[in-house]
Amino acid sequence: MLEARLAQAAVLKKTLDAIKELVTDANFDCSDGGISLQAMDNSHVALVSLLLRADGFEPYRCDRNLALGINLNSLSKVLRSAQNEDIITLKAADDPDNLSLTFESQNQDRISEYEMKLMDIDQEHLGIPETAYAAVITMPAAEFQRICRDLSGISESVTIDASKDGVKFASAGDIGNGSVTLKQTHNPEEPALSTSIELSESVTLTFSLKYLVNFTKATPLAGAVTLQMSNDVPLLVEYKMEGGYLRYYLAPKIQD
């Protein structure tokens, strides 16, 4: 059986908000290491990889591996009933038909109990090779969100160019063109507000802004975001949170 108690409902609520528009149904794979999810969007352009490590829960118990097939829209509806500060407990039997969710208020004067039907999802897992990326860019998550939103007003796609001079986000469309260049900064007082660029070679890749804007729905989960790129491979966008991560992979566009 699974029993996982999470001190802050907000973590799960924000995580769902960050993935439910990209993925409709997904298996939450539970093991003694924690709860993970890997799913592609319908058009097979983007992939979401979530890990909530066992040590992020207190307590966490999972006797045998379980795949909980969940409609993310349904889970999101149930989680709307949880307050951000509530303590959430997830429970499932072995070979379960339902997932049980309990929301307790901080001072335990209100306990809400929900049961959600599970579904059978035959989901293939993709092998994601360990990659030493040529460019690793860490920046404030809010900055990345703003850049993607601003450039999506100009064009459907953005070219990200990482070089020793900085990282340049550039878009060109019918109304004109625009770009934002970030230089490396160091803010010892507020490391989350710094931009760092680690580069072994220059990288230039073009991506759909629709997907990037979608990824930035994870902004409330983390102060910083890391973009990892190599030429001709998918972009990795990572939001690290306490007790896990939310990663998005996005296939690049290629020139005709």
Place this chain on the structure above:
Amino acid sequence: GSQQRALDFFFKPK
């Protein structure tokens, strides 16, 4: 112009 590639091109099923 540019064409969107699918992820399956890069990542293979396990």
